[in-house]
Amino acid sequence: MGAVVLVAGLVARIGRRFGLPTIPCYLIVGILLGPGTPGPVFVAHPGDLSLLAALGLVLLLFHLGLEFPVEQVLSSGRRLFLAAGFYIGLNISAGLALGFALGWGAAEALVIAGAMGISSSAIATKLLIELRRLANVETPAVLGIIVIEDIFLAFYLALLAPVLSGAGSPLGFARDIAISFGFLLLLFTIARYGARVIGTVIGSREDELLAVLAIGLVVLVAGLSEEVGVSDAIGALLIGLVVSRTAVRERVERVVLPMRDLFAAVFFVTFGLSIDVGDFGAVAIPVAIAVVVTVACNVIAGVWTARLFGLNQRAAANIGLTILGRGEFSLILVTLALAAGLDARIGPFVALYVLILAIFSPLLAARSRLLARVLPDWLFRENWRYVREETISTACTHLDQIRVTETDQQECAECVATGDDWVQLRLCLSCGVVRCCDDSINKHATAHFRQTNHPIVESLEPGEHWRYCYIDNTLVRPPLGQRS
Template sequence: MDHVVLEVGLAIILIAIAGLLSAKLRFSVIPFYILMGMAVGPHAPKIWHFDFRFIESAPLIEFMGRIGVLFLLFYLGLEFSVGRLIKSGRSIVVGGTIYILINFTLGILFGLFASLPIKEILVVAGITTISSSAIVAKVLVDLKRTANPETEMILGIIMFEDVFLAVYISILSGLVLSGSTSVGGVILSALIALGFMLVLILLGRKAVPLLNRLLNIRSNELFALVIFGALFTVAGFSETIHVAEAIGALLVGLVLAETEHMKRIEHLILPFRDFFGAIFFFSFGLTIDPFSLGGAVWLSLGAVVITLIGNFVAGMLAGRSAGLSPKASSNIGLTIVSRGEFSIIMAGLGKAGGLLPMLQPFAALYVLILAILGPLLTKESKMIYKALDGIFKFKAPVKETKLKTQEEG
C-alpha cells in the first residue's frame, strides 16, 4: 500500500490525457477512459522491467468509480423530477415491458443459436438485456438531452430494468449457484424493489415543503454534508434490499429536484460528477483483460448486432406507445444501447457458478464494443434516423398526427 497515492495521482493524469485526446478528436470521451484503463490495468503486460500497472490502487479506484456512478445518476435525477416521472407512469410501464421482452427474447434465441447450455443461455440473456445506467446518464448530460421528450421514457426504462434485474438475479442466483430457486423469494424481491421505489418517490414528493425548510442551510460545508449524507445513505440502503445503488441515487435526485434548492445542489454536485464519473469508466477498463478477448470475438459481434437491432425496434415501439415522434422514439433505442456494469455483474455470477469460462471474455468484449458504439450512436442519432427514415418511411403515431392537424387548423 506504499504507492497507492502515487498510483491514484498517475491514474488521474492518464484520465486527463484520455479526455484531452478525445476532445482533440471530437469523439465521445467514454471509450478513451475505458481503453486507457485497459492499457494500464492489472492484466496489462509489463513494459521492459518496469511495472506501471495499477495493481495496489485498483480496489480504491474501483470504489471511487462506484461513487462516480452515484453522482452521475443523482445529477440525472436532479435534471428531471418526480412530477414528470409520475405523469408518464403508465407509458413507462408499457415501454419498459416492451424493451425487456424484446431484448430478453433475443438474448435467449441468440444463446440457443450459439448452442450454449441452458444456464449459460440465461446468463447471456441477462448480459444482453440490461443497459448501462452510468453510460446512459453520462451521454444524456454531455449531449444536453435531459429536457428532451424521450428522456422520460429513457429514465423510466432504466428504472424498470432495475426491477427486472432484482427479480432476474434472484432467479439466476438460485439456478446457477444452488441449483434451485424459491418462487416466493423471487416475488418478494420484486415487490420490495418496486415498493421501495414507489414509496421513496411518493413520500419524497409529499415531503418537499419539509425538505425546503431542512435544506435552508447557510453554511456551504454543512449543506454539502447533508446532501452527500442523504445520497450515500439512501443509495447504500437500496443495495441492501437488492435495488441497485445507482437507482437509489437517481431516486434521491428526483426527489430533491422538486425542492427550491435544486440549483444550489446542482452547482455543488457538478464537479464531483465529472471527476468521479471519469474515474468510473477508467476503473471499468481496469477490470478488462485485453488478452482474453480473442476467443469471444464472433460471439460478441453477433450479440452486438442482435442488441443494436433489438434496441432500435424496442425504442421505436416504446416511443410509439407513449405517443412520441419516430425521431424521439429512435433516440430511445440509440441512447440505451450501451451495456456496462450490470452485464459484468451477470458474467461474474456465471463465473461464481462454475459455468463456461467464455462468459467472462464474451461479456468484456461485448460491453467494450457497445460502450464505444453507444455514445457514438446517440451523438449521431439525427443522421441515423434520417438514413433509416429514407428506407423505412416511419409514420408518426396517431396522437401526434391529430395534434399537428389541430395546430395547422
C-alpha cells in the first residue's frame, strides 16, 4: 500500500506540471498497479484497503460540509438558483436517459445520472485559480452552481440509498425514503440548534485532541448513518455542516485537511485497483456518448446562465467548460452502487468517463476562446459581435474614473472633419467624447486613449451595453448583484 500511495503521489506531482488534476493520476496508478492489468501487481486484493478507502470517502464529504457556505447560497438570488437548477436538471436528465438507453435498469440509471450530473468542485475550483479567472464576472455564478450542486448531492444520496438497498415493496421503499430524509432533517436541525453543544464536545486547545475528537465524531455519525439505512456519505457531509457552524471550524478544517488528502488518495487509488481494463472495451462506446452528451449539456447550460446574467459568449464558454470535469462525487456514487451489487459494468464505465473528462476539461477550459468564436449572438440578450471572445472582469481598478455615462452624440467628430466613415462608435466615460472603433479606418477611440489615458469606453451601438478598459485590456463590469 505504501508503494502504491508513493507512486500515486509522484505521478500526481508530474501531472501537476502539465496542469492535470490529481484525481485522474490516482486512478491511473491504481488501474496500472492493480490485478486488472498486465504487469506488476502491488495490491492483489483491493478489498483489503476497503476500510481505509471508506475513511477517505467519509473525510472527503466531511470536509465538503465543513467548507459549505450556507449564507452565501441563501443570499445568492433567484437567477443563481435558476442557473444551477437548469444545469443540474439538464445533466441529470441526460444521464438518466442514457442509463435507460443502455438497458442497465432503474437503479443503475440513477447512479449514471448522478455521476454525469454532478461536477467536481475540486477540479472547477482549481481551474479558476490556475486560469486566473477569480476576478471574472462569471466566476460567482460558477462557484454558486457547484455549491448548490453540493446541496443537491445530499438529497440525491438520500434518495439513492433506498434504491440501492433494494426495498422489496412500495411500502418498504416509502419507509426507507422517510428514514433517509428524516435523518437528513435531524442533522439539519442539529446544525441549526445544536452546533454550540457539538463545538463544546470536540473543542480542545490542543490540536492533537481536536483532531481525535473531530475524526471520532465524523466516523461515528457516518457509521450511524449506515446503520439506519442512510449512506455514510450523507452522515459525513451533514456532520461537516454542523461543525462548520461551531467556533472551532477553522481549526478543525486545518487539522483534518492533511488526513483528508491522504485518505482521499487511498480512496481513488483503491477504486482504480478494482478496475479491470479488459472491461473498458465493453463500455468504450457508451462512455464516448456520455462524454459528448456532457459537453453538449454543459455548453447549453453555460449559454443559459450567460443569458440570465447578461454575459457574453466568452463567459458562457468559461462557465460551461470550467464545470465540465467529473471526479470525486461520481466515484463516490459508483462505489456505493458496486457495494450494493449493481451491474459491475458501472465501475469501468464511470472510471473511464471520469478519466476522460478530468483530463480534457482543463484543456478545453483553457481554450474557451475557441468555443466563444462560434456561439452566435442570437443566443444572448445583447449583441456581442465585436467582443464575444473577450473576458469580462470585475477587477478593473479604473471604475472610479467614470464621469459620463450618457450622450446625445451620434457621430465621430474627427471622422466628420476628414470626410471618413466609421463602423461603430465608442463613448469615453471619462470626458464624454465620441470616437470611432478599431474596425474603423482611423481608430479614433484608441487614439483618444493614447492622448488622454482615459481608460474606459462604452459601446454606443443599439443593443450593446458593454464597457472596455484599455489599460487592463478587458471588458469590465461591477460584480454580479451590484448596479452598473
